[in-house]
Amino acid sequence: MSEAISTPGISRSALRYRKVRDRIVEALLLAAGLVAVFTTLAIVAILLIESSAFFDHVSLKEFFTDTMWTPLFADAHYGIAPLVAGTLTTTIVALIVAVPLGTTIAIYLSEFAPLQVRETVKPILELLGAVPTVVYGYFALTMVTPVLQWFMPDLPGFNMLSAGLVIGLMIVPYVSSVSEDAMRAVPRYMREGSYAMGATRLQTALRVVVPGAFSGLAAAFILGISRAVGETMVVAIAAGMQPNLTFDPREPAATITAYIVQVSLGDLPHGSIGYQSIFAAGLVLMLITLVFNVIGFSLTRRFREAY
Amino acid sequence: MSTNLASYRNVEVMRKDLSRRKVLDQIFVIVGLIVMLACLAILAVLFIDLVRDGSSRFGWDFFTNFASRRPERAGILAAWVGTSLIMLVTAVCAVPVGVAAAIYLEEYAPKNWFTAVIEINVTNLAGVPSIVYGLLALGLFVYQFGLGQSIAAAGFTLALLILPIVIVATRESIRSVPNAIREAAYGLGATRWEVTKDHVLPYSTGGILTGMILGLSRAIGETAPIITIGALSFIAFLPESPIQSHFPFISFKWLNDPFTAMPIQMFNWVSRPDPKFQANAAAAGAILLAMTLLMNGVAIWIRYRFRKKINW
Numbered sequence: 101m102s103e104a105i106s107t108p109g110i111s112r113s114a115l116r117y118r119k120v121r122d123r124i125v126e127a128l129l130l131a132a133g134l135v136a137v138f139t140t141l142a143i144v145a146i147l148l149i150e151s152s153a154f155f156d157h158v159s160l161k162e163f164f165t166d167t168m169w170t171p172l173f174a175d176a177h178y179g180i181a182p183l184v185a186g187t188l189t190t191t192i193v194a195l196i197v198a199v200p201l202g203t204t205i206a207i208y209l210s211e212f213a214p215l216q217v218r219e220t221v222k223p224i225l226e227l228l229g230a231v232p233t234v235v236y237g238y239f240a241l242t243m244v245t246p247v248l249q250w251f252m253p254d255l256p257g258f259n260m261l262s263a264g265l266v267i268g269l270m271i272v273p274y275v276s277s278v279s280e281d282a283m284r285a286v287p288r289y290m291r292e293g294s295y296a297m298g299a300t301r302l303q304t305a306l307r308v309v310v311p312g313a314f315s316g317l318a319a320a321f322i323l324g325i326s327r328a329v330g331e332t333m334v335v336a337i338a339a340g341m342q343p344n345l346t347f348d349p350r351e352p353a354a355t356i357t358a359y360i361v362q363v364s365l366g367d368l369p370h371g372s373i374g375y376q377s378i379f380a381a382g383l384v385l386m387l388i389t390l391v392f393n394v395i396g397f398s399l400t401r402r403f404r405e406a407y
Numbered sequence: 408m409s410t411n412l413a414s415y416r417n418v419e420v421m422r423k424d425l426s427r428r429k430v431l432d433q434i435f436v437i438v439g440l441i442v443m444l445a446c447l448a449i450l451a452v453l454f455i456d457l458v459r460d461g462s463s464r465f466g467w468d469f470f471t472n473f474a475s476r477r478p479e480r481a482g483i484l485a486a487w488v489g490t491s492l493i494m495l496v497t498a499v500c501a502v503p504v505g506v507a508a509a510i511y512l513e514e515y516a517p518k519n520w521f522t523a524v525i526e527i528n529v530t531n532l533a534g535v536p537s538i539v540y541g542l543l544a545l546g547l548f549v550y551q552f553g554l555g556q557s558i559a560a561a562g563f564t565l566a567l568l569i570l571p572i573v574i575v576a577t578r579e580s581i582r583s584v585p586n587a588i589r590e591a592a593y594g595l596g597a598t599r600w601e602v603t604k605d606h607v608l609p610y611s612t613g614g615i616l617t618g619m620i621l622g623l624s625r626a627i628g629e630t631a632p633i634i635t636i637g638a639l640s641f642i643a644f645l646p647e648s649p650i651q652s653h654f655p656f657i658s659f660k661w662l663n664d665p666f667t668a669m670p671i672q673m674f675n676w677v678s679r680p681d682p683k684f685q686a687n688a689a690a691a692g693a694i695l696l697a698m699t700l701l702m703n704g705v706a707i708w709i710r711y712r713f714r715k716k717i718n719w
Contacts, residue, residue, distance in 0.1 A: 118598050125600045126515055132507030133516070136528040136574070139567050143539060146546035201442055208439025221443060223707045228450055230621075230703050232628025234670040235692045238677050239453055242460070242685060272446055298425075300432040323534070330536020332631035333670075337677055357538050357631065364541070364635045370550055378635075382542040389536065 147386060150379030157373055163380070169343040169359070171377045172366075178377070180384055182343035186260065186353035187388065190335055193264025193349050194271060194328040199321060201268075202275025206320075209276070210283040211305040222277065229273040237337030240266040245338065258340030258352035266338065267331050271324040278323055282316020283309050315400040322396030326389050332357035356385045454696060461690030469690060474672065478683035483691055486672035488645050489558065489638075490627060492661060493668060496562020497569065497626050502619050504566070505573025512574070513581040514603050533571035540568045541635025549636055556637035558646060559662040564632050569622035576621065580614020581607055613713025617706045624702035628695060630670035638671045669695050 155163070158178040166179025205225070209218050244262040249255050286309050294304040310317065340352030341362045354362070360378045368374045472482025508529070516522040544564035554560040584607050592602040608615075646664035669691060676688035 118601070122598045122600045126511075129507045129511035129515055132504045133511040133525045135504055135567075136508060136532055136570065137525055139532060139543075139570070140528045142547055143535065143543045146543050147539075150546055201446065204439055204442045205446065208436070208443060212436055212439055221447070223703075224447055224450070225443070227700060227703055228446060230624060230628075230699055231450070231453065232630070232670055232692075232695050232699055234628065234630045234674050234677070235453070235457070235696050238673070238688055238692050239456070241677065242689075243452075243456055269446070269449060300428045302432045302435045303428065305435075326534050326536070330538065332536070332538045333674065336631075337674065357536065360538055360542070361631060361634055364545075364637065379542055379546070382539055385536060386539060389534070393534070 143386075147379055147383045150376050151383045153371075154373065154376035154380040157376075158380075167345050169354075172363070172374050176373075180356075180381070182345040183354060183356045183359055183381060184384065184388070185345050185347055186335070186339070186343070186355040186358070187329055187385075189347050189349050189353065190260050190264040190267060190331075190339065190355055191325060191328040193261060194268035194331075195321070195324065197265055197268025198271045198275050198324050198328075202272045202320070202324065203279055203317070205272065205276040206279035206283060207305050207310070210280045211301055211309060222280075225273045226277065227273075229270065231270070233270070233331065233333040234337070236266050236270055237263075237334045240334055240338035252350065255350055256340075256352055258338065259350055260335075260339045260353055261349040263335045263337075263339040264328075264349055266334050267328050270331070270334070271327045274327055275320045275324045278320035279313070279317050282313040282320065285316065286312040312405050315402075315404040318396055318399040318403065322392055322399075325392045325396075329388055329392070330357065330385065332361055336361045356381045356388075454693070454700075457689045457693040457696060459689075461686055461688075461693050464686050464690035465693075474667075474675075478681060478687055481676075481684075481687055483669065483672055483694070485645060485667050486669045486691070487694075489666040490668045492558050492646060493561045493565065493633075493666065494623055494627060496559060496662070497565040498619065498623060500563060500566035501569050501573050501622060502615075505570050505618070505622075506577050506615055508570075509574045509577035509581060510603055510608075513578050514599065514607065529571050529574050532567075533575070537568055537629055538631040538635060540564055541632030543567070544632060544636050555663065556665055557663045558666045560636050561633045561638065561666060561668070562662075564636060565626040565629060568629060568632060569626050572622040572625060573615075573618045576618020577611065577615050580611040580617075583614070584610045613709055617710045620702050620706040620709070624699050624706070627702070628670055628699055630674055633668055633671060634674070638667055 162178050163180055165181075166177050167181055168177035168179050169182045170177045209221065213221070240262045241257075244266055245255070245257060245259065248259075248262055255261070283305075290308055290312060291304050294308045299307070335355045336358040339355065339358065341354045341358050342352055343359065344351055344353035346353060359381055363374055363378045366374075468480075469482045470487065471484055472480060473484050474486075475481040508525075512522065512526065512529075516525070541564065544560055544567075548554045548560040548563055549556060554563075588606050588610070589602050592606045597605070646661035646666065673688050673691040673695060676684045676691065679685075
């Protein structure tokens with residue numbers, strides 16, 4: 101039987117060789133896939149291990165209730181609040197820019213723009229998100245801050261406002277692109293139903309498409325928030341590096357990320373409390389990102405529309 | 408209904424309402440266009456501003472001088488050499504691993520919780536702030552693996568950072584290959600790897616290239632993670648050359664050398680109070696931005712070409 105179907109030129113050993121080779125390749129490919137899992141585990145492990153060394157010296161109570169963050173000074177205080185305040189302030193400023201701009205662009209591209217315009221503009225818009233962040237930092241410091249100082253003469257050279265505005269600009273393409281995809285996923289018949297009732301395109305967009313795509317929009321905003329919270333170079337360059345417990349965007353302040361950069365620029369010995377403090381700061385950063393993602397996840401679940 | 412419509416007054420009201428709604432519609436079109444064009448204009452302003460501020464520094468010397476205390480003599484030699492070598496390491500690590508992981512997820516992975524874990528991990532990694540990769544690298548590569556503050560450590564870090572980008576782009580292009588092609592190959596007795604290697608991958612080349620270029624263009628501008636590793640901003644020597652004049656002609660000693668990179672150099676110049684250094688920062692920024700935009704342009708072009716060429 102097997103004699104009959106065996107083709108000339110393909111021996112059994114060749115077939116076995118190909119099968120063995122397939123198994124080996126599969127194992128290699130799986131190993132590559134596992135790199136992603138190991139990266140996540142390694143991030144969590146490194147942050148936890150180094151932070152636990154930090155929390156051997158600093159009580160959790162001090163970490164969360166002290167209002168000063170001066171780990172590198174002789175009179176060391178370890179209160180994370182000023183850094184969190186800086187991070188939240190720049191993030192809020194960024195969102196105030198990015199959410200209206202990003203959503204408007206998304207509605208325009210998805211509901212109004214001709215196909216040709218959409219196909220041309222989208223890739224160019226995405227370039228805004230591809231610009232190196234250090235370049236945005238330069239832009240915030242040397243261009244946006246002086247312009248703002250025309251209107252607000254008292255504005256210091258380093259301030260969270262210009263950093264936040266520029267971050268907002270940077271995340272516009274993330275917000276607009278994800279929102280647009282969500283709006284385009286709303287089925288056509290829903291729009292047609294709305295038009296048939298005599299609604300204009302704007303009414304259809306705002307009252308049918310946006311509510312229908314709400315879970316996608318929430319995902320887009322969460323993506324924008326994650327970007328803004330983790331943004332480093334813009335704040336390190338334009339917002340100053342002094343921890344400052346304030347929610348006033350006109351003031352200079354350090355964010356969690358700016359603090360990590362500041363410490364890394366210096367020459368801290370491995371294992372010192374200053375070295376460990378950046379991992380504790382990193383852990384807080386990850387937790388903030390995680391909280392926003394959980395909120396986003398529950399929002400998307402709650403408002404998901406199935407078509 | 409007919410009584411309503413018959414009433415002259417109601418028709419008037421409806422007309423007014425309709426024209427008001429149509430005006431709002433038109434206003435939104437204009438607002439949308441303005442917002443969109445403003446965002447595009449900012450991109451142009453950004454580039455023009457950098458070129459204008461840095462114009463005094465463009466010249467051969469800028470590329471062949473090391474950093475210096477005197478702004479007019481400072482250049483980016485160590486920075487661009489460092490960036491090129493880091494990108495080499497990043498590409499060599501991220502592309503094979505990323506493509507392999509994508510092939511596994513698309514062509515091999517069974518539908519079970521284990522695959523779901525890998526997929527969730529890839530998605531989550533894309534959202535991890537880049538500075539956290541820097542912390543990972545500092546703890547793991549620099550101290551645990553003893554790589555020190557080297558080109559290898561920086562390259563590995565950026566490779567991990569762009570891995571999700573490469574994986575997602577590759578998966579998308581693999582998914583767009585029609586199943587009929589796979590089934591035809593299976594029908595002729597090909598094994599799964601033969602199907603993937605000889606049929607699926609050749610059709611996905613465009614998407615893989617796009618993902619690779621987009622990933623590298625992200626990596627080239629990343630500053631925060633390599634500052635965390637401990638890139639130096641003042642380096643007045645080059646890493647050991649990878650190509651040697653004597654046997655065995657190739658050297659890997661450069662992997663262990665300390666380094667600086669374009670974004671680090673620019674950051675260093677930006678943070679100096681002397682305004683003359685700002686010109687250097689602008690010039691470095693213009694070059695960095697031009698490289699990023701060029702890479703993105705190439706990626707868009709490749710995507711466009713491949714989309715046009717393939718007709719299933």
